[in-house]
Amino acid sequence: xxxxxxxxxxxxxxxxxxxxxxxxxxxxxxxxxxxxxxxxxxxxxxxxxxxxxxxxxxxxxxxxxxxxxxxxxxxxxxxxxxxxxxxxxxxxxxxxxxxxxxxxxxxxxxxxxxxxxxxxxxxxxxxxxxxxxxxxxxxxxxxxxxxxxxxxxxxxxxxxxxxxxxxxxxxxxxxxxxxxxxxxxxxxxxxxxxxxxxxxxxxxxxxxxxxx
Numbered sequence: 001x002x003x004x005x006x007x008x009x010x011x012x013x014x015x016x017x018x019x020x021x022x023x024x025x026x027x028x029x030x031x032x033x034x035x036x037x038x039x040x041x042x043x044x045x046x047x048x049x050x051x052x053x054x055x056x057x058x059x060x061x062x063x064x065x066x067x068x069x070x071x072x073x074x075x076x077x078x079x080x081x082x083x084x085x086x087x088x089x090x091x092x093x094x095x096x097x098x099x100x101x102x103x104x105x106x107x108x109x110x111x112x113x114x115x116x117x118x119x120x121x122x123x124x125x126x127x128x129x130x131x132x133x134x135x136x137x138x139x140x141x142x143x144x145x146x147x148x149x150x151x152x153x154x155x156x157x158x159x160x161x162x163x164x165x166x167x168x169x170x171x172x173x174x175x176x177x178x179x180x181x182x183x184x185x186x187x188x189x190x191x192x193x194x195x196x197x198x199x200x201x202x203x204x205x206x207x208x209x210x211x212x
Contacts, residue, residue, distance in 0.1 A: 001151045004164030004176070007187040009135040010145035011159055012060040012124025014091040015152060017098055018116040019105070021045065027082035035080035039073045042084035045109040046071070049088055052108065054101075058093035060124060060144030064101065065091045086111075091146055094122045120152045131159045134195045161191070 003010075023042035028035020046068050054064040066088055073084035092101055098118045106113060124144070125132050135142050140161075147166060151158050163184025164176040 001149045001154075001158060001160040002162035003145075003147070003149045003160045004162050004166050004169065005145070005160055006165055007161060007163055007184060008141040008143060009131075009159050009161045011132055011135070011142045012058075012094065013122065013145040013147065013149065013151055013160060014061050014065075014093055015098070015122035016120040016148045017090040017092055017101060017118070019088040019090065020114045020116065021086050021088060021109075021111040022114075023084045023086075023111040025080070025082050025084070028080040030078045030080055033080075035082065038081045038084035042071070042073065042086055042111065045111045046086060048108055054096065054104070056093075056095035058095045058122075058144065061093035061095075061122060061146070062144065064093055064096060065146070091148075092122055093144075094124060120148060123151050123154075123158070125157045125159065129157055130195060131157065134191060135159070138191065138194055161187075163187070 021042075023038045023045060025036035025038035025041055049066045049068050052066065057063050067090075068086055069089045070087035071084070072086070074081040090101065092098060098115075098121060102113070102115065127133075127136075132142070145160055145166075147169070149160055151160055163180040168174050168176075
């Protein structure tokens with residue numbers, strides 16, 4: 001995948017689970033403090049999403065992360081809102097399945113939860129794979145990527161490597177420098193040649209690196 005990695009090699013990437021959540025209260029007049037405020041109910045769950053730490057940590061991908069990214073509630077200033085909606089962006093590692101993450105969440109929050117999709121799972125290759133071995137042979141930095149790409153839907157082993165910096169993604173006037181583009185072309189050619197020639201055997205690599 002030609003995502004911007006500074007031509008380093010992502011041997012794994014986190015999956016994505018997006019949740020649409022609804023906290024339900026009871027409408028009432030704000031002046032009389034009637035009803036049950038759905039915003040207050042939502043805040044309790046939002047606080048949990050922001051502070052909860054999953055127990056298991058992935059070797060390459062670290063911790064599962066959760067961020068509340070959208071919130072919507074209320075109809076007018078003098079009405080206690082009966083409903084508060086918010087969205088949670090969850091980056092899943094290979095330490096948990098999607099269903100395991102959902103089960104933990106449902107046991108800890110009161111809001112209604114609707115997953116948008118369960119198909120964007122984490123992906124990765126192990127140290128014995130030829131793509132991983134080639135990256136090591138070329139002394140590439142290998143790492144686990146926190147961002148999602150089409151790699152999640154590719155039905156074959158793959159890596160993520162490309163020119164440019166991931167930190168520029170989704171920023172105003174996102175860009176790539178021409179020297180980075182040229183180095184990317186050269187880097188792809190070098191990687192493909194090394195992969196094709198198989199100029200280091202498994203035995204040689206096993207003595208130099210640990211793939212546990």
